Amino acid sequence: MPSNHPAWQELETIERRESVLLAPYATHSSQSKGRKYQEHAQSYRGPFQRDRDRIIHTAAYRRLSHKTQVFTSQEGDYHRNRLTHTLEVCSIARTVARALRLNEDLVEVMALMHDIGHPPFGHSGEDVLKECLKEEGGFSHNQHALRIVEELESPYLEFPGLNLSYETLEGQCYRANKQSMKICPSLEAQVVDAADSIAYDSHDADDALELGLLNIEQLLTVPMWRNAADRVQRKAHAPTNSPLRRAVIHELIDWQVKDLLQTATEQITQRDTGCSNNIETQKSMVLQSVELQQQKTELERFLFQHVYRHPDVVKIRDRAQTALHELFDKMVDHIEYLPESFRHRAKTVGVRRSVCDYLAGMTDRFAWREHKRLCDP
Numbered sequence: 001m002p003s004n005h006p007a008w009q010e011l012e013t014i015e016r017r018e019s020v021l022l023a024p025y026a027t028h029s030s031q032s033k034g035r036k037y038q039e040h041a042q043s044y045r046g047p048f049q050r051d052r053d054r055i056i057h058t059a060a061y062r063r064l065s066h067k068t069q070v071f072t073s074q075e076g077d078y079h080r081n082r083l084t085h086t087l088e089v090c091s092i093a094r095t096v097a098r099a100l101r102l103n104e105d106l107v108e109v110m111a112l113m114h115d116i117g118h119p120p121f122g123h124s125g126e127d128v129l130k131e132c133l134k135e136e137g138g139f140s141h142n143q144h145a146l147r148i149v150e151e152l153e154s155p156y157l158e159f160p161g162l163n164l165s166y167e168t169l170e171g172q173c174y175r176a177n178k179q180s181m182k183i184c185p186s187l188e189a190q191v192v193d194a195a196d197s198i199a200y201d202s203h204d205a206d207d208a209l210e211l212g213l214l215n216i217e218q219l220l221t222v223p224m225w226r227n228a229a230d231r232v233q234r235k236a237h238a239p240t241n242s243p244l245r246r247a248v249i250h251e252l253i254d255w256q257v258k259d260l261l262q263t264a265t266e267q268i269t270q271r272d273t274g275c276s277n278n279i280e281t282q283k284s285m286v287l288q289s290v291e292l293q294q295q296k297t298e299l300e301r302f303l304f305q306h307v308y309r310h311p312d313v314v315k316i317r318d319r320a321q322t323a324l325h326e327l328f329d330k331m332v333d334h335i336e337y338l339p340e341s342f343r344h345r346a347k348t349v350g351v352r353r354s355v356c357d358y359l360a361g362m363t364d365r366f367a368w369r370e371h372k373r374l375c376d377p
């Protein structure tokens, strides 16, 4: 295509727009390292917008609506599922990215894909698959997200997988290999990581209150909740319990976002980098302040003991784990139960891995249905 073609001029406009709106340390589309399989640039969408659209059209993304975040659909319909959690992460991450003048398109795609590797039944399901695959390298939802976008979802004729941009994949690689990665990824990937934590710390408390697993008095013993409640009370002159609860959840999110913005801005200013290439560092810069991080750790410890280990939650988790384990064993013994594509895949990755990949793609309700059909007729 000649460089004076209108499409090229439009693309230049996207890059020009980014050069005005984004900070020098943001990831600019014009600096992208590209894709594994080269594709023509589009005039009307930048590379990360294109990645985002590819994620939204995957089956794995749609299935998030019927996957457990913490509580299953049997427990009610107020609480978050994996999709609504993802959208909350995305919303927080975009707010932070815009305030820091980072690339919102890149942040959005990384947020939308960050949990697509989760199997049915949340972390309980993940533990089962990890156990089943312990001889074959284990299972992690972050690693599985990469498997989905590079191998399992292949809607294009020209190449396998979604052929996402290097920068998008790098963000997910960071999530999958945090312990071993010596260099931090882009600031955009760090923002998504921080937004994930802000979202679940706030909404897990809210969901647990709604389900009656916790009460306000218990939460008031936790410094972070108590401080947020005090801030709300000062603003709103002692509202009643229900609005107080909602207001405290909003305050928790708002407080964490403001704290994150302040700390990240200080960190970035201190390093005073000229461009995104120079911002590679061993230490994350998008962090909460030490004081707030301590309070978050305490809240997480409290939620772990009182919510994630609550007898009602454990009872449902145990049932789900048994069902998934039985389904795994049944399918390994009867490979004919796998869809044709996974039987074919078993020839290259092995039966156990292929069964695991198939199970990981299931929604909670499909896993229950399959369990009933195959293991408990």
Ligand code: MG
Pocket (backbone or CB within 6 Å): 085, 089, 114, 115, 196
């Ligand atoms: Mg998450």
